[in-house]
Amino acid sequence: MISDNSVKSGGPAVRIENLDKYYGTSHALRKVNLSVERGERIVVCGPSGSGKSTMIRCINRLEQHNGGRITVLGTELNDDVGNIDGIRREVGVVFQHFNLFPHMTVLENCTIAPMIVRKRPRAEAEATARRYLEKVRIPEQAMKFPGQLSGGQQQRVAIARALCMQPQLMLFDEPTSALDPEMIAEVLDVMVTLASEGMTMICVTHEMGFARRAADRVIFMDGGEIVEEAPPEEFFAASRNERTRQFLSQVLGH
Amino acid sequence: MEMVVLAPPAPGKLEDLRRRFFATPLQALLSLISFAIMVFLVWKLLNWAVFSAVFTTAGGPEACQATAGACWSVIAARWRIILFGLYPFEEQWRSALACVAVVVMTVLSCIPAFWTGRRIAIVWGAGTALYYVLMKGGVLGLAYVGEEAWGGLALTLFIFVTTCLIGFPLAICLALLRRSELPWISRTTGLIIDGVRSLPLISILFTFAIVLPFALPQWLAGDKLYRVILGSALFFSAYQAEIVRGGMQGVPNGQEEAAMALGMSYWQRISRILLPQAMRNALPATINQFVISFKETSLVVIVGFFEILASGNAAYGTGEWRFAYVEVYAFIAFIYFVFVFSLSRYGAFLERRMSVGER
Numbered sequence: 028m029i030s031d032n033s034v035k036s037g038g039p040a041v042r043i044e045n046l047d048k049y050y051g052t053s054h055a056l057r058k059v060n061l062s063v064e065r066g067e068r069i070v071v072c073g074p075s076g077s078g079k080s081t082m083i084r085c086i087n088r089l090e091q092h093n094g095g096r097i098t099v100l101g102t103e104l105n106d107d108v109g110n111i112d113g114i115r116r117e118v119g120v121v122f123q124h125f126n127l128f129p130h131m132t133v134l135e136n137c138t139i140a141p142m143i144v145r146k147r148p149r150a151e152a153e154a155t156a157r158r159y160l161e162k163v164r165i166p167e168q169a170m171k172f173p174g175q176l177s178g179g180q181q182q183r184v185a186i187a188r189a190l191c192m193q194p195q196l197m198l199f200d201e202p203t204s205a206l207d208p209e210m211i212a213e214v215l216d217v218m219v220t221l222a223s224e225g226m227t228m229i230c231v232t233h234e235m236g237f238a239r240r241a242a243d244r245v246i247f248m249d250g251g252e253i254v255e256e257a258p259p260e261e262f263f264a265a266s267r268n269e270r271t272r273q274f275l276s277q278v279l280g281h
Numbered sequence: 282m283e284m285v286v287l288a289p290p291a292p293g294k295l296e297d298l299r300r301r302f303f304a305t306p307l308q309a310l311l312s313l314i315s316f317a318i319m320v321f322l323v324w325k326l327l328n329w330a331v332f333s334a335v336f337t338t339a340g341g342p343e344a345c346q347a348t349a350g351a352c353w354s355v356i357a358a359r360w361r362i363i364l365f366g367l368y369p370f371e372e373q374w375r376s377a378l379a380c381v382a383v384v385v386m387t388v389l390s391c392i393p394a395f396w397t398g399r400r401i402a403i404v405w406g407a408g409t410a411l412y413y414v415l416m417k418g419g420v421l422g423l424a425y426v427g428e429e430a431w432g433g434l435a436l437t438l439f440i441f442v443t444t445c446l447i448g449f450p451l452a453i454c455l456a457l458l459r460r461s462e463l464p465w466i467s468r469t470t471g472l473i474i475d476g477v478r479s480l481p482l483i484s485i486l487f488t489f490a491i492v493l494p495f496a497l498p499q500w501l502a503g504d505k506l507y508r509v510i511l512g513s514a515l516f517f518s519a520y521q522a523e524i525v526r527g528g529m530q531g532v533p534n535g536q537e538e539a540a541m542a543l544g545m546s547y548w549q550r551i552s553r554i555l556l557p558q559a560m561r562n563a564l565p566a567t568i569n570q571f572v573i574s575f576k577e578t579s580l581v582v583i584v585g586f587f588e589i590l591a592s593g594n595a596a597y598g599t600g601e602w603r604f605a606y607v608e609v610y611a612f613i614a615f616i617y618f619v620f621v622f623s624l625s626r627y628g629a630f631l632e633r634r635m636s637v638g639e640r
């Protein structure tokens with residue numbers, strides 16, 4: 028995929044060094060270190076309030092970090108607005124609550140950013156959008172409004188919308204936890220396909236089945252720290268850490 | 282205990298009437314009495330407004346005094362004063378055309394097809410320029426007519442439309458500034474908005490019309506009419522800013538985050554994501570504010586402008602038609618009604634249009 032970004036290629040997709048984040052006086056991230064290679068699929072899990080969302084949101088500056096360094100696709104995140112914009116163009120985000128634009132059709136949701144941010148002509152943006160809607164298996168809903176779709180369909184539109192920017196990195200923040208159980212699979216299937224095509228992904232999720240099928244590495248966070256990181260087989264089979272085992276027994280429901 | 286309720290068979294028209302109005306003897310009696318009162322009132326009104334009314338000026342005011350009906354001849358005789366105020370008699374066709382220009386401009390800018398930056402700018406630019414040239418003259422062989430001679434419906438429409446054209450963008454700016462992350466900006470804006478809202482419109486009009494010329498250098502003060510319009514636009518924008526802000530608060534945070542995550546710039550997020558949704562939320566209150574502003578234009582009379590209500594006073598106030606004020610006010614009320622009613626119908630149309638896709 029060709030992209031006209033100012034962001035350099037080569038090097039890891041994301042490098043986080045000694046990341047600190049405070050909300051007022053509460054310390055949400057404590058000296059977090061993480062490196063994600065291009066093409067790598069990372070699953071992040073951990074108990075509520077452990078800082079998973081915060082870490083993800085720091086990667087494209089939805090939250091501003093207070094200490095340490097974040098380098099995304101070779102560009103360091105600092106107060107340089109050009110850097111922030113450049114990184115946001117190359118990083119797609121899928122939110123827990125979809126956050127589709129309710130006043131636009133599905134197709135418009137998918138074409139607006141490519142047209143006004145990447146300055147693509149409408150025809151090209153629409154062709155791309157239809158291709159990705161096909162990929163997430165809802166091409167027939169293009170002219171509907173988000174409010175007319177089911178949760179699972181909305182989340183797949185949200186994935187297509189992010190992909191239409193042709194990002195080099197995708198971030199997912201609990202993409203299935205607002206969905207009814209019968210809709211989770213259709214979203215996970217799309218994500219697995221995406222993973223198998225080599226997209227660099229960082230997913231916060233408690234879907235351990237997805238971690239087994241698609242992840243290269245599973246990261247466990249607790250209290251604002253990365254407590255453990257391991258390939259999925261190792262992570263599930265032989266976790267050394269007491270907190271991890273406790274957490275796993277909860278999410279796996281035994 | 283469970284009861285099975287069967288839907289009664291759909292009643293016919295007559296049966297339906299009987300059930301609604303004649304279910305019990307007392308209800309039947311009340312219905313009959315109300316009906317009689319209604320018929321009586323309608324007949325009285327029709328008799329006054331139509332059957333015994335005088336429509337032509339042929340008999341002059343005397344013909345009116347001879348009948349108990351309405352004296353519409355006052356309108357026939359004086360409609361030009363009501364619509365055009367003190368504008369020179371031979372030039373009033375210009376004032377009429379100017380009214381048409383403003384109405385056409387308003388109608389065009391209400392049509393969704395014109396909602397692109399360039400088209401709306403052309404419509405507004407051409408509309409106001411046309412109005413200004415027609416009214417003021419001094420070019421193209423049109424005789425010069427100063428602002429102090431403008432009046433009637435033409436003036437009311439002009440004040441209302443320019444108040445909105447200036448006030449609405451100002452309101453959006455104020456609303457955006459008020460949610461600025463920099464505390465000194467948001468606080469100052471808040472202070473301005475609350476300050477203006479805590480003053481009565483009359484005092485603002487007075488200040489702009491009469492006090493400001495003493496405070497400002499001559500070249501900056503401009504004509505009184507434009508100062509008054511600025512004052513009323515400021516007043517409008519303070520209220521409208523709060524309405525827009527309320528609309529913005531109804532847009533979830535996630536919307537802006539999603540737009541940011543897609544790489545949109547501040548202005549793209551505001552214009553494409555935040556404002557369209559905020560305006561949808563704020564629409565009913567916004568239409569309300571427009572209606573209020575339209576009616577409040579009548580206050581400019583206190584700083585010496587002959588808008589429609591004041592020229593109505595002048596129309597019956599002099600000599601022979603002195604008795605016919607009810608008819609004049611009925612006529613003016615009708616004009617207000619036409620404008621305000623179309624405004625609220627348009628609001629309803631917009632609400633329907635914007636609710637597409639909502640569940």
Ligand SMILES: Nc1ncnc2c1ncn2[C@@H]1O[C@H](COP(=O)(O)OP(=O)(O)OP(=O)(O)O)[C@@H](O)[C@H]1O
Pocket residue numbers: 050053055073074075076077078079080081082
């Ligand atoms: N906007 C905010 N303001 C203040 N504190 C916040 C804010 N967002 C998060 N926090 C705090 O930061 C900590 C980390 O929150 P975060 O949302 O990253 O957790 P999480 O791991 O994503 O949890 P969950 O599984 O519930 O989504 C929590 O203690 C939370 O209370």
Ligand SMILES: [Mg+2]
Pocket residue numbers: 079080081200201
């Ligand atoms: Mg979270």
